[in-house]
Amino acid sequence: xxALLEIANLSIAFGGLKAVQDFSLTLQRGDLHGLIGPNGAGxxxxxxxxxxxxxPVTGAVRLNGRLLNGLRPxxxxxAGLARTFQSSRLFADLTVLDNVRIGCQLRATRGLLxxxxxxSRQVGLERGxxxxxxxxxxxxxxxxxxxxxxxxxxxxxxxxxxxxxxxxTSPQVLLLDEPxxxxxxxxxxxxxxxxxxxRRQFGVTILLIEHDMSVVMDICERITVLDYGxxxxxxxxxxxxxxxxxxxxxxGTTDTRAP
Amino acid sequence: xxxxxxxxxxxxxxTVLPRNLAPLVVAVGxxxxxxxxxxxxxxxxxxxxxxxxxxxxxxxxxxxxxNGFTGQFSIGHAGFMALGGYAAAAITYYxxxxxxxxxxxxxxxLSWTTSQGAFAxxxxxxxxxxxxxxxLVGGLVAAAAGYVVGLPSLRLRGDYLAIVTLGFGEIVRVVxxxxxxxxxxxxxxxxxxxxxxATRLGGALGFISLPFYTTLFWIGLWVAATLVVTYRIKHSxxxxxxxxxxxxxxxAEALGVPTTRYKVRAFVLAAFFAGVAGxxxxxxxxxxxxxxxxxxxxxxxxxxxxxxxMGSISGSTLAAVLLTLLPEVLRTATxxxxxxxxxxxxxxxMVIYSLALIVMMIVRPQGxxxxxxxxxxPLLRSLRRKRALP
Numbered sequence: 329x330x331a332l333l334e335i336a337n338l339s340i341a342f343g344g345l346k347a348v349q350d351f352s353l354t355l356q357r358g359d360l361h362g363l364i365g366p367n368g369a370g371x372x373x374x375x376x377x378x379x380x381x382x383x384p385v386t387g388a389v390r391l392n393g394r395l396l397n398g399l400r401p402x403x404x405x406x407a408g409l410a411r412t413f414q415s416s417r418l419f420a421d422l423t424v425l426d427n428v429r430i431g432c433q434l435r436a437t438r439g440l441l442x443x444x445x446x447x448s449r450q451v452g453l454e455r456g457x458x459x460x461x462x463x464x465x466x467x468x469x470x471x472x473x474x475x476x477x478x479x480x481x482x483x484x485x486x487x488x489x490x491x492x493x494x495x496x497t498s499p500q501v502l503l504l505d506e507p508x509x510x511x512x513x514x515x516x517x518x519x520x521x522x523x524x525x526x527r528r529q530f531g532v533t534i535l536l537i538e539h540d541m542s543v544v545m546d547i548c549e550r551i552t553v554l555d556y557g558x559x560x561x562x563x564x565x566x567x568x569x570x571x572x573x574x575x576x577x578x579x580g581t582t583d584t585r586a587p
Numbered sequence: 588x589x590x591x592x593x594x595x596x597x598x599x600x601x602t603v604l605p606r607n608l609a610p611l612v613v614a615v616g617x618x619x620x621x622x623x624x625x626x627x628x629x630x631x632x633x634x635x636x637x638x639x640x641x642x643x644x645x646x647x648x649x650x651x652x653x654n655g656f657t658g659q660f661s662i663g664h665a666g667f668m669a670l671g672g673y674a675a676a677a678i679t680y681y682x683x684x685x686x687x688x689x690x691x692x693x694x695x696x697l698s699w700t701t702s703q704g705a706f707a708x709x710x711x712x713x714x715x716x717x718x719x720x721x722x723l724v725g726g727l728v729a730a731a732a733g734y735v736v737g738l739p740s741l742r743l744r745g746d747y748l749a750i751v752t753l754g755f756g757e758i759v760r761v762v763x764x765x766x767x768x769x770x771x772x773x774x775x776x777x778x779x780x781x782x783x784x785a786t787r788l789g790g791a792l793g794f795i796s797l798p799f800y801t802t803l804f805w806i807g808l809w810v811a812a813t814l815v816v817t818y819r820i821k822h823s824x825x826x827x828x829x830x831x832x833x834x835x836x837x838x839a840e841a842l843g844v845p846t847t848r849y850k851v852r853a854f855v856l857a858a859f860f861a862g863v864a865g866x867x868x869x870x871x872x873x874x875x876x877x878x879x880x881x882x883x884x885x886x887x888x889x890x891x892x893x894x895x896x897m898g899s900i901s902g903s904t905l906a907a908v909l910l911t912l913l914p915e916v917l918r919t920a921t922x923x924x925x926x927x928x929x930x931x932x933x934x935x936x937m938v939i940y941s942l943a944l945i946v947m948m949i950v951r952p953q954g955x956x957x958x959x960x961x962x963x964x965p966l967l968r969s970l971r972r973k974r975a976l977p
Binding site: 451 | 606830
């Protein structure tokens, strides 16, 4: 079986700082892979490299064999790579429904003339978008709130809306950047279930950045650990937890006291 | 489920046709009503004020596409207005010479202002069609300029874009004022190629002796067109792409919105309507002078958009109406008070006007209607909800 997402030797430097070095990762369809590491390890930078926000100095990203390097972010989204953001980047002054609709309309072409004339095709397209958004909002338990402004949602709902919006683009790979940040234990438990069900229901492959070990260790099949931009460990949650380099990166080593 | 195409069940074309054509019918009816009934009833002065209101509504609503929907800050709208106005002026003026041998009015009832006297002509004359063509070409010239300016500069953000648009407006003004003398010799005009004529725009004196074609009919029609187009854009995938850029450009891009392309589109559309407004303006006063269409005019339009509420079509319409009326009302009021009480108060209208704006910005910084349309305000919404209950 061919790999869905192939990342090979991705590197970027900001001035003298090597933010990410030789990051390689291969995801098969349906994988749920975790990306962890201490603060500043370069996790979000990897996401930004994958989604075209930054251009890598070296390396290649392939989705279904198609090279994504050099594409603009919107082209990468169209290719099937969607993401959420660490800090909420919802369209705060638009309704919940409109937030999802904007993700949805990526696959729905429309011209100015059709828009202005409101052709029957255009009306049908808008109905199609609407129907799909209603479905998504129902899946995420946001249907009742669809007319509310995104800024008025409680925090947990906002995070879920962001996932719904990313899924609206019909991605093949979903990049989640710290979805559990700021959630309480109950919400985290619900999130774990949600991520699992999203993978089942939408058939997406997920790459997950998360600080909360209870979430990552529970739901990810494999985990990559970054520290100072370098990959220090790859393996199952159990393997990673026992890896001395990982423990050192998170807790420090005992030999630092040595002369 | 991934990449599943949207299920598109388009309704049969004839089922959407009535709703589609309704605005057109309403617009023509509205325009005819204004022209045939309102205009004779209110007299030439108030008609002129109404024409100004209409032109400002077109300007404000079109700028809402850029400043309100897309969240870019353009302060060069008058530049597009000037370009459209001059292009249209060149077409009606030199076109009239070519067609009729002089730049006199050659239209029909729809373009005839009753204050100019009795009129016994056709309903639609060839001059009307020439004028309509001039409006369209004026809009297209401005739109082309919008594309040329927009493409490189819309990669800039915030203040930098504002400076570029401001500079653009000033360049347009200066260039138009440096154009050669306007020709008025029929023989010479007939002999010159069209491209040559297109540069003879009158320079610092402005482009004068234009036939008066702009009536409440044309204003009504174009205002309706502007409103319908912007409304339909706002409530469609197209407009949501604009709004997403205003809300968060990075997120919009990550969701597959080609942000630069949409910014240019908003710019081009806004420029088109500004060009049309320029055409209507020139033919409402019989001349057009770039000197009056400098950054001052651009700021007037920006104020309307900001005052109305960023992104609110009804808000900028309302603001355009109020801000055009206010100075006129204040002027009339001052004159009236002076006459009534034998006073000699100076003309305080600009002072009061400015004060009103300052108070407004303190009391309601989000603009009259904020981000909402007038029918989305809580009061009206609760009314609608009650009515919707069984």
